[in-house]
Amino acid sequence: METNPPKRRDNKKSLRVKVISLGNAEVGKSCIIKRYCEKRFVPKYLATIGIDYGVTKVQVRDREIKVNIFDMAGHPFFYEVRNEFYKDSQGVLLVYDVGLRESFDALDSWLGEMKQEMGSQANMDSIVFIVCANKEVKMSASCLCRAARASTRCFRYAHTHTLSQPLPQDTEGRSERHVFVLSQAFFSSITDMCENGGKRPVAEVSMAFTKEQADTIRRIRNSKDSWDMLGVKPGATREEVNKAYRKLAVLLHPDKCVAPGSEDAFKAVVNARTSLLKNIK
Numbered sequence: 001m002e003t004n005p006p007k008r009r010d011n012k013k014s015l016r017v018k019v020i021s022l023g024n025a026e027v028g029k030s031c032i033i034k035r036y037c038e039k040r041f042v043p044k045y046l047a048t049i050g051i052d053y054g055v056t057k058v059q060v061r062d063r064e065i066k067v068n069i070f071d072m073a074g075h076p077f078f079y080e081v082r083n084e085f086y087k088d089s090q091g092v093l094l095v096y097d098v099g100l101r102e103s104f105d106a107l108d109s110w111l112g113e114m115k116q117e118m119g120s121q122a123n124m125d126s127i128v129f130i131v132c133a134n135k136e137v138k139m140s141a142s143c144l145c146r147a148a149r150a151s152t153r154c155f156r157y158a159h160t161h162t163l164s165q166p167l168p169q170d171t172e173g174r175s176e177r178h179v180f181v182l183s184q185a186f187f188s189s190i191t192d193m194c195e196n197g198g199k200r201p202v203a204e205v206s207m208a209f210t211k212e213q214a215d216t217i218r219r220i221r222n223s224k225d226s227w228d229m230l231g232v233k234p235g236a237t238r239e240e241v242n243k244a245y246r247k248l249a250v251l252l253h254p255d256k257c258v259a260p261g262s263e264d265a266f267k268a269v270v271n272a273r274t275s276l277l278k279n280i281k
């Protein structure tokens with residue numbers, strides 16, 4: 001008697017997703033993807049010709065996610081090749097070089113190109129975007145400041161464009177940790193979206209800022225002098241100045257605050273404290 005072949009294991013738990021990478025030439029898209037899919041770092045710049053392809057598997061909860069990554073060439077010359085690959089993406093890796101302001105500003109036009117190529121069917125709401133500030137290697141004090149500023153810009157950008165789950169940290173191609181974070185947060189979001197019928201679930205990471213932060217920035221902008229800025233009376237002691245400073249620093253630090261103007265307000269507070277302490281014995 002012929003027996004039925006054993007049933008193949010239920011495939012419901014596996015998911016295939018398409019991810020594309022966008023960003024200017026040489027910002028490090030291919031490096032991140034190679035590091036992630038092939039566990040190797042490529043120090044030499046080899047421009048992607050049109051499109052490159054990476055494949056990997058990740059585990060999100062009880063699901064195996066098969067990931068097809070289409071790595072776009074950033075050079076405008078390859079527009080005619082890459083424009084075919086925008087459709088049906090579930091995830092987009094937007095990459096910029098933390099040392100090149102123009103590569104960050106260019107992210108808008110990359111999103112514009114994507115929308116244009118997806119045409120009237122474009123539903124950007126059902127795609128998970130991630131913004132990667134790449135290439136921070138040396139961690140000197142100035143690099144840390146730059147990285148913090150980049151993170152804040154990145155948050156604001158993501159907030160303005162209602163992108164889901166941006167990662168504020170520098171997704172430095174060489175770091176396993178960052179690549180790991182990238183994969184987990186990003187692919188969890190894509191999986192959540194798929195499980196939610198293509199709709200974006202409420203983000204766990206809040207991009208919002210508080211009324212207290214917004215009010216404090218406004219107050220700092222309108223303050224008449226350094227005492228006023230720190231919210232202490234003229235003639236306050238060193239301890240009082242430091243206490244007020246610490247409170248404002250916690251509230252407005254670029255790592256913590258995504259409210260517009262927080263970076264300038266934070267700098268102003270640092271300067272106000274320095275100038276007051278100089279004159280207090």
Ligand code: GTP
Pocket residue numbers: 023024025026027028029030031032042043044045046047048049072073074075134135136137171172173174
């Ligand atoms: P196109 O394919 O032309 O669009 O460029 P791309 O964005 O794919 O750039 P690619 O990944 O080829 O990297 C460009 C250069 O940046 C290479 O020389 C890399 O070695 C270098 N690079 C990438 N990531 C990092 C990083 O995190 N730190 C440093 N220092 N260099 C990096």
Ligand code: MG
Pocket residue numbers: 029030031046047048071072073074
């Ligand atoms: Mg490339």
